[in-house]
Amino acid sequence: xxxxxxxxxxxxxxxxxxxxxxxxxxxxxxxxxxxxxxxxxxxxxxxxxxxxxxxxxxxxxxxxxxxxxxxxxxxxxxxxxxxxxxxxxxxxxxxxxxxxxxxxxxxxxxxxxxxxxxxxxxxxxxxxxxxxxxxxxxxxxxxxxxxxxxxxxxxxxxxxxxxxxxxxxxxxxxxxxx
Numbered sequence: 369x370x371x372x373x374x375x376x377x378x379x380x381x382x383x384x385x386x387x388x389x390x391x392x393x394x395x396x397x398x399x400x401x402x403x404x405x406x407x408x409x410x411x412x413x414x415x416x417x418x419x420x421x422x423x424x425x426x427x428x429x430x431x432x433x434x435x436x437x438x439x440x441x442x443x444x445x446x447x448x449x450x451x452x453x454x455x456x457x458x459x460x461x462x463x464x465x466x467x468x469x470x471x472x473x474x475x476x477x478x479x480x481x482x483x484x485x486x487x488x489x490x491x492x493x494x495x496x497x498x499x500x501x502x503x504x505x506x507x508x509x510x511x512x513x514x515x516x517x518x519x520x521x522x523x524x525x526x527x528x529x530x531x532x533x534x535x536x537x538x539x540x541x542x543x544x545x546x
Contacts, residue, residue: 370451370452370453371451371452371453372407372411372449372450372451372452373449373450373451373452373455373464373466374393374409374447374448374449374466375392375393375394375400375403375406375448375449375450375455376390376391376392376393376394376400376406376427376447376448377390377391377393377445377446377447377448378390378443378444378445378446378448379391379426379444380440380441380444381437381440381441381444382420382423382428382440383437384436384437385430385435385436385437386430386431386434386435386436386437386439386440387420387428387429387430387440388428388429388430388431388434388440388443389423389426389427389428390426390427390428390429390448391425391426392426392427397422397425397426397427398419398422398427400417400427400429400448401417401418401419401427401429403450403454403455404416404450404454405417405450406448406449406450407448407449407450408446408447408448408449409446409447409449411449415431415432415433415434415448416431416432417429417430417431417432418430418432431443452464452466463517463519465487467519468484468487468496468517468524469484469485469486469487470483470484470522471483471484471522471523471524472522472523472524473498473500473523473524473526474523474524474525474526475525475526475527476515476525476527481498481500481526482498482499482500482501483498483499483500484496484497484498484499484524485497485498485499485504487509488506493508493509493510494508494509495507495508495509496508496509496513496514496524498526505528507526507528507529508529512527512529513526513527513528513529514526514527515527
């Protein structure tokens with residue numbers, strides 16, 4: 369099966385003629401309509417998008433086959449997917465968040481911290497979630513905290529801020545004298 373990437377989500381209807389509001393996950397939200405048809409997560413429905421405008425950080429689009437407000441409202445929450453091959457290749461120091469999921473996370477000395485469970489952008493900056501032996505920890509995805517992303521080697525180097533306590537593989541709670 370072709371690898372796909374989620375590029376947006378329908379957040380609601382716009383008007384009475386079937387237009388929808390979409391939160392785009394692309395760098396430039398308007399780029400979403402240029403990747404060709406999008407599919408729902410199951411791949412059962414395909415939609416050709418036509419850009420209508422932008423409003424409050426969302427794009428307004430018409431989806432082929434969606435002709436009224438009821439049909440548009442029924443799409444709320446539908447994630448929009450495209451084949452990864454339809455996206456431009458990331459430049460140096462750029463990454464697809466989906467490529468980071470599952471990567472090994474380690475400290476600079478090679479001590480394993482766990483695996484990347486998720487990458488999130490809640491509006492205040494990108495957060496990376498690392499699942500390790502002590503549970504999950506969420507860290508800012510900045511150069512200071514993640515100085516190395518080795519996509520080919522499927523690993524990240526993490527330097528957690530002093531305020532964050534992270535247990536390493538095999539380390540028991542309280543081993544550091546606290």
